[in-house]
Amino acid sequence: MTDLPVPPARFSHRSLPEYVAILLVLALVVSSLAATAPALDKLSRGIARLFAPSGMLMQMFPPDFSRIVPISWKLLETLQMAVAGCFLGLLLAIPFAILATDRLSPHPVVRHFARAVIALFRTVPDLVWAIIFIIIVGLGPAAGVMAIMVDKIGFAGRFFAEAMEETDPGPQDALRAIGASRLGTIVSSVFPACLPSFTATSLFALEKSVRGSAALGLVGAGGIGVDLKVAFDLFNYDEALAIILMMLVLVIAVEQGSGWIRRKLI
């Protein structure tokens, strides 16, 4: 009878710095929960208030659709803000992404600058951009469009650059060897190779824009968010629910539509 092989240890040996790192991460999680998470008793009291006969949830039902026509127009404005902002953002994301791509950028300094701009646009939340653009262009949908545009440059710029980074350099080298210009090489070999990725990113950006544009109105940047804020401020919770439901329908419709396009094109 042969000896059975000894199974390996269940856990691999870790060094002291690794144990310290694990402890630090655990300490960060526990201290964060302790400092910011809601107390259970407070949470349960709040939920009970929500379901009380005079609570917000009870007052939301039935939803009030009496202002469905003006709300629908606002919803259309929200969609238009999303489409316009997204379109402009995607369009401007392309040159930023080209400049941020290793192989396509004309100079390392330009590449680092483009990457920094994309990171800045992506890191600052769209609500903050909305506030900035309200100061620049005033209250209304124009500020919302600008906020969505900047947010999308950050979002799509990063993914477009990654997609271009991953393309096969062979066709680009071949066109360069033919004597093609830099622009010709990019448009005729890089863009076709990136088309599926660009399409998927653009559709995700549109979905994100529609969701985001509804919230932009909360700070005065146009769209349905303004009506939602007013409904909450005036305790018209039934109308607020109607607005939320209509926003839900819009977001689901856009997501379904973009999903269908994605399946067809990619």
Added chain:
Amino acid sequence: MNAHLALATTLNGSTKVEPVLVVSGLAKTFDDRSILSGLDFALAPGQSTALIGANGSGKSTLLKCLIRLIEPSDGKIEMLGRDVRGLAPRDLRAFRAQVGIVWQRHNLVPRLSVLSNVIHGVQSRLSGPRAWFQALAPAEVRAEAMLCLVRVGLADRAVARVDSLSGGQQQRVAIARMLMQRPAFILADEPDASLDPQTGEEVMALLLSLVREKGLSLLMISHRLEHTLEFSDRILGIAQGRIALDLPTADADAAGLRRFFDHQEAS
């Protein structure tokens, strides 16, 4: 004029011809590692020249140096009457337009049609959207691209996506794209490497026919002994970064060439 040059520039004993390529003292070093260490040779026009040598002997590096896809470390290159190393970026683009390259991998744009890929060859002399996609190309460019496809026997596949073609067909599309360039000189980097023997032979025969019919000059890296003997007029062998063999194909014998196809011996 050195011996190589004299040999290359003299045809039929007394008739002098202007060489289409003169390389003297060409060197290339990568991080203190010498790949090419002083190459000298010259090529007469309208000839097919096979460049042979073991793996890592610097054949591909030489080809890329000739059109400065890789910058040489030292030496002189005179090609098609131009001092290649002295060309400014704009002039370099114009020069490269005259040199057609057939790569080991076809390097086509996979999602585009055969016709669009062939039309990309016109970017050597036409810029802007008209040279990017077949749908935007002028009628005369489309017609010329179709003629190039007829030349390689693929006119009936013009609208097919290039990634739906076989390896041999894709290499033919790459040759059609190269023809669209209207090159004066062809560089071929193992054009038959990724093809089955029969398809490889067809591609090599196609390249040789361009030399014979259009009077183009061809410098090709060859990794198959039988193709070297069948499809070249002259053979250059590289070893230790130098030209170690230079003779007309008619004078070559298979046994003498074999060491250039054997990695152990040649390196």
